Amino acid sequence: MEKKATLVIKEISNLITMKGPNRARKKEEMSNVGLINNGIVAVSNDKIIYAGEGELPKEIPISKNVKIISAKGKTVTPGLIDSHTHLVHGGSREYELTKKLEGKKYLEILESGGGIFDTVEATKKATFDELYKKAEKSLNRMFSYGVTTVEAKSGYGLDDFETELKQLKVIQELNKNHLVDLVPTFLGAHAIPKEYKNNVDKFVDIITKKMIPYVAKYKLAEFCDVFCEKGVFTIGQSRKILLEAKKHGLLLKIHADEIEPLGGAELAAELGCVSADHLVGTSEEGMKKMSEKNVVATLLPTTTFYLQSNKYANARKMIDLGLPISLSTDYNPGSSPTENLQLVMSFGAIKMNMTPKEIITSVTINAASALKLEDKVGSLEVGKKADIIIFDVPNLDYLIYHFGVNHTETVIKNGKVYNIT
Ligand code: NIG
């Protein structure tokens, strides 16, 4: 049966299709955004059936109830993808602000038993419904910014496995009920629980022998992640956890070299992680190894900003060395309390010297690749999901230049139209 157009977006001043191979784009490829002036996109139910220039070709049949939108003077992109968030958690940590202003560093707060540990307590106390409602509110906010797919991690239960599972089940339930598509990640190794401070290997054993097999068996996560950092999990411990996860069929991510350069990037390459995230302190050797193994580099500039550091990940060097970049919010209550991916895009330009074309690539097809969803989303091509954003901006540069506000006018999710402004 022929697919009839149920939605047509026409007269698009700047249509950014991201046309190209369904894989993470690198080097110059990151600047090929498939821009079409006076573009047109046709959708049949939840899939794209046409994207091109000018008018719809005569062969494309039109449903009699077709909805037609003009995007004259506007910019249209694939739905944005936030590939690294700690979406589900209890409480908030605004009281850390005064400590930060007094000069206390993130790892010092963590070492003194605050930071992530405070959120662990709040997440333990919160009921399923409370966690669900709080995360739903954040997800609504992300959606309004033009985000249609979000990765979400556990990690605020630690040795309290019930709480880890509660987080993963909230993600599962939100994925069923919310418009935004969620990708769940198990991050049991997010901090060393106080009880295991002098016996970290025992906790690693619990993660590898009990938690990972359970999470994999009941399909509660697609990815496994580890916070590999000084004073948190060492390279050896991270390797052990991720290898076990791989054995159980989970895909791998790693919080690597966020604050101290430990060699997390090299480990990501060795283990074949889908992405390595943060990479602020990564060595050139580590970058080269990641590039050889096609590991996506997920950069999180609002985290660097919030950690009050001036040292941002070296995006230019990574692009030169052939690393595909993905940009994400790292939304969490401590190091990046923001759901605003458009703000992250502006930081990508101003703080990391990425071009607008590289940036839009980083939040669409490359972010999709960081979640292994590159065949389904991340570009506006025939057969892909009809996740499409209309931004009320005259061009791509403007979207990134005029920063800190929401430029989304319309979100089209699974072919359905939601007006934002
Ligand atoms: O990616 N680094 C570890 N995890 C988060 C912070 C989580 C928190 O502070 O609650 C991050 O920065």
Ligand code: FE
């Ligand atoms: Fe994170």
